[in-house]
Amino acid sequence: MSATRRALEEQFDRILAEHGAAISRLASSYEAVAGIREELVQEIALAIWQALPHFRGDCSERTFVFRIAHNRALSHASRRKPVHQPLDELGEGNEPADPGPGPGEHLAQMVQRSQLMSAIQALSLPHRQIVVLMLEGLSHAEMAEVLGISENNVAVRLNRARSALKQTLGRRP
């Protein structure tokens, strides 16, 4: 195995370790069915691997990863009709990373998370994208780079997306 290839593999493994959870969450916002979501995550990881040799550092690694992840997820979403995650599907494959203190609180947290995810999945595509980027903590400049729009547009879209998310969450029981 050549040194370049080994270096690439190391970089790839590091990217997956650093951004794997974010990729997984992003996939959840596009795909509610666990098995298919896993396939989507694999698809995104493969696309990152394919693009990695051409990464020249002209944007941050995080922007690079999110661009690829969103583009793959977009192609995936166009092939599939959206399936929203029903609230009663809280158990299998949906265990939170940190179960929290008591059982009552734990359940309340799970319901909240599920409601948030369900509301995000119900958003229109541009709103969903920007909300995911916002929740992942990207700056306006980074969001603009991922989406290919100006920072002003990011601010406007973000405002609208937050209102839409609040409205959707408000409608849920």
Place this chain on the structure above:
Amino acid sequence: MIEDHELNSWREQWVGVAETGIDVHRIHRKIRHQQVRFVVENVLAGVVFLGGLILALVVKRQESQIGTGWAAGVCALMVLELGYRLWLQRGTWRANTQSTHAFVELWRKRIMAKLRMILVGRYVALGWLVFCALLTAANWRSIGPEYKLHPAEWVVPLVGSVLLVPVIFGWTAWFRRHKLRELEEVNKILGEIDD
């Protein structure tokens, strides 16, 4: 600095959302499979290309204009195919690393290119048949006696060529419908993004 409690609360919930986890071993396995497939595909494409050239050389050795005509036709088709493949991919390399807007624009461009290819493909298929018919007519003096001696040998490829037309048209019609649906979807996405 003003605290955005709503956002903080959403972020807290978001970070706790279930993670399916990334199976790194499975990804590495997929990468290896993909590399093997890439090599096999390229070897196959090379074999087909070389096979085409050898076929062209073999038919050119026949002592009639028809051999030269066939060779020229096969070579032209090969060049056309190669040119089309390169043309289809122009500006679309590494589409995944582009911004969402650029990615969707490229996606649209590729669909448009494929739709144009379908149209051109139909004309090429018809042109090829007309070319063969003209070549046969021009060489009828040498083909005629042979046809009379072994008619079955000539009828089968002739019927095959004619039957190929509805097959090509049927397939391109299906492919066009499929691409038009995809174009509609992409236009919708682009409309939403530009909104």
